[in-house]
Amino acid sequence: MAATTAKLIEVFQSGQERSGVLDLPGSQWPQAGQYLPCQRDDDSIIQPLPINLFRVIGPESGLSVSPLPENWLPGDQLNLLPPHGNGFIIPESARRVGLLAFEVPPLRLLPLIKPALAQNASLTLFIDPHKDKDILNWIPSIVEIVPLSAFAENLSWLDYLAVDLPLERLNALSAILGDTKLTFSGQVLLRTAMPCHGVGECGVCSVKTQHGWRFICKDGPVFPLAEVINVAG
Amino acid sequence: MWLDDDPPLRKQDLQMTAPYVNTPGSLGFSPDIRTTPFITSLGAFITNPISRRPRQPANNRCCLPFEGGFLLHTGWPNPGIRNVIKHHRRRWANAPLPVIAHLLIDSPNTLADMVRMLEGLENLIAIELGLPLDCDAAQLEDLMEAAFGELPIIPCLQADQIPVLQETLIAQHPAAVHLLPPRGSLPVEGDETVSGRLYGSAMFPIQLRALQTLAARGLRLIVSGGVSETWQSDAMLKAGAMAVGLDHALWSVDQRSLFPTLE
Numbered sequence: 001m002a003a004t005t006a007k008l009i010e011v012f013q014s015g016q017e018r019s020g021v022l023d024l025p026g027s028q029w030p031q032a033g034q035y036l037p038c039q040r041d042d043d044s045i046i047q048p049l050p051i052n053l054f055r056v057i058g059p060e061s062g063l064s065v066s067p068l069p070e071n072w073l074p075g076d077q078l079n080l081l082p083p084h085g086n087g088f089i090i091p092e093s094a095r096r097v098g099l100l101a102f103e104v105p106p107l108r109l110l111p112l113i114k115p116a117l118a119q120n121a122s123l124t125l126f127i128d129p130h131k132d133k134d135i136l137n138w139i140p141s142i143v144e145i146v147p148l149s150a151f152a153e154n155l156s157w158l159d160y161l162a163v164d165l166p167l168e169r170l171n172a173l174s175a176i177l178g179d180t181k182l183t184f185s186g187q188v189l190l191r192t193a194m195p196c197h198g199v200g201e202c203g204v205c206s207v208k209t210q211h212g213w214r215f216i217c218k219d220g221p222v223f224p225l226a227e228v229i230n231v232a233g
Numbered sequence: 234m235w236l237d238d239d240p241p242l243r244k245q246d247l248q249m250t251a252p253y254v255n256t257p258g259s260l261g262f263s264p265d266i267r268t269t270p271f272i273t274s275l276g277a278f279i280t281n282p283i284s285r286r287p288r289q290p291a292n293n294r295c296c297l298p299f300e301g302g303f304l305l306h307t308g309w310p311n312p313g314i315r316n317v318i319k320h321h322r323r324r325w326a327n328a329p330l331p332v333i334a335h336l337l338i339d340s341p342n343t344l345a346d347m348v349r350m351l352e353g354l355e356n357l358i359a360i361e362l363g364l365p366l367d368c369d370a371a372q373l374e375d376l377m378e379a380a381f382g383e384l385p386i387i388p389c390l391q392a393d394q395i396p397v398l399q400e401t402l403i404a405q406h407p408a409a410v411h412l413l414p415p416r417g418s419l420p421v422e423g424d425e426t427v428s429g430r431l432y433g434s435a436m437f438p439i440q441l442r443a444l445q446t447l448a449a450r451g452l453r454l455i456v457s458g459g460v461s462e463t464w465q466s467d468a469m470l471k472a473g474a475m476a477v478g479l480d481h482a483l484w485s486v487d488q489r490s491l492f493p494t495l496e
Contacts, residue, residue: 002270003486003487003488037486038486039485039486039487048302048303048432048433048434048461048481048482048485049296049298049303049481049484049485050484050485050486079486079487080486081486193295193296195296195303195305195481195484196259196484197484198268199259199260199261199268199269199483199484200258200259200260200261200281200483200484201261201262201281202258202259202281202305202307203290203294203307203308203309203310204290204294204295204296204305204306204307206290206294206307206310213289213290213310
């Protein structure tokens with residue numbers, strides 16, 4: 001898997017995360033949910049592991065990614081690998097699309113707004129609006145914002161749900177969705193450390209699914225919702 | 234003539250064409266040239282640790298960064314030796330470099346079973362023994378005896394096990410000894426701590442010192458820990474290592490700083 005290089009051309013703050021813009025050709029951009037293992041030139045001693053960058057919404061001057069380490073600055077040359085893992089894919093038939101940022105900023109879900117609107121879907125974003133006030137500026141007014149607390153009441157409205165959540169909160173999501181069969185399709189981006197990005201099968205990002213243990217770095221990080229909810233472990 | 238001063242080559246000796254290997258746990262169970270184009274720069278491929286029975290990931294698995302490196306705690310998940318052999322024996326046979334199987338040990342009896350399962354597999358050149366942390370000299374002798382067979386044996390230990398095990402190692406005369414990165418603990422939420430393997434450049438001076446101690450006793454050594462640049466691997470080789478084990482550096486994005494030949 002050949003590494004490529006890109007320049008960090010801009011740094012910006014999105015909510016609590018430090019994000020940046022890369023001058024990467026469009027053909028090398030990851031889908032929403034996929035990640036780019038990335039390291040700054042000559043950083044191998046002080047920052048031994050690659051940073052896994054996710055596509056987010058931001059200025060249109062290039063590819064917006066997050067999270068950036070504090071010491072990365074505009075002008076830095078970055079080495080990166082091609083997009084890794086599975087990303088989100090909104091079913092063509094979905095007309096009522098929900099985006100659920102579960103106790104995390106919704107940054108990684110926002111790139112789905114454009115494709116969802118392109119297929120004439122109605123969009124609802126479930127977030128904690130108090131925590132993520134700054135991010136609201138990036139969201140078109142056509143997207144309905146609903147507080148997280150109202151998510152459970154809106155399940156019957158959904159055709160498709162995209163979720164972003166930390167791995168350790170998977171059981172909390174399962175509890176909200178209950179153990180009845182889902183009436184909508186969905187995908188979930190599981191966030192956890194992925195130090196080997198699939199090269200080592202080190203196992204630190206393991207998740208138990210309906211089909212046994214899987215690596216989030218290789219088999220995810222986006223999984224079908226039905227595959228990972230209500231699975232103990 | 235044939236009666237020269239070099240010691241004869243034994244069946245249990247270990248030969249490698251390049252002085253680099255991967256550390257167990259760093260590159261999976263079989264080599265994959267698609268994800269690791271540098272693989273042929275290694276002298277041998279060491280598998281992820283393999284246990285007698287399947288092992289699940291640790292409940293508190295984590296990767297905790299600290300100044301100078303990171304701690305990794307996984308519980309060494311693996312599908313057990315039968316499944317590993319079933320899924321990987323063909324990949325080992327077709328690999329572009331020789332393979333060394335790394336075994337997690339329960340007892341001498343189960344170890345002997347595992348070794349017999351591996352003997353005869355194509356392109357498998359040696360077996361590594363992941364010694365228990367509390368292994369003493371008598372246990373090491375039992376394990377070496379149980380593992381004795383057709384393949385060279387490489388006991389693996391950490392620097393803090395050297396005082397307890399070095400005399401036995403010298404007496405046992407293994408094909409090589411693999412010095413693995415040390416373990417450590419870090420605090421997490423609440424009053425908890427997590428223990429795991431330590432990686433990163435902070436490990437380099439510890440491992441170099443441990444290498445010097447054992448090399449002075451005439452052991453053949455593979456040394457892992459803290460190497461991410463060529464000056465570090467050069468220092469290890471100069472200090473007497475027969476091979477350098479690379480770990481987190483193999484997860485870095487650009488491998489050219491490790492293997493200049495990839496330029």
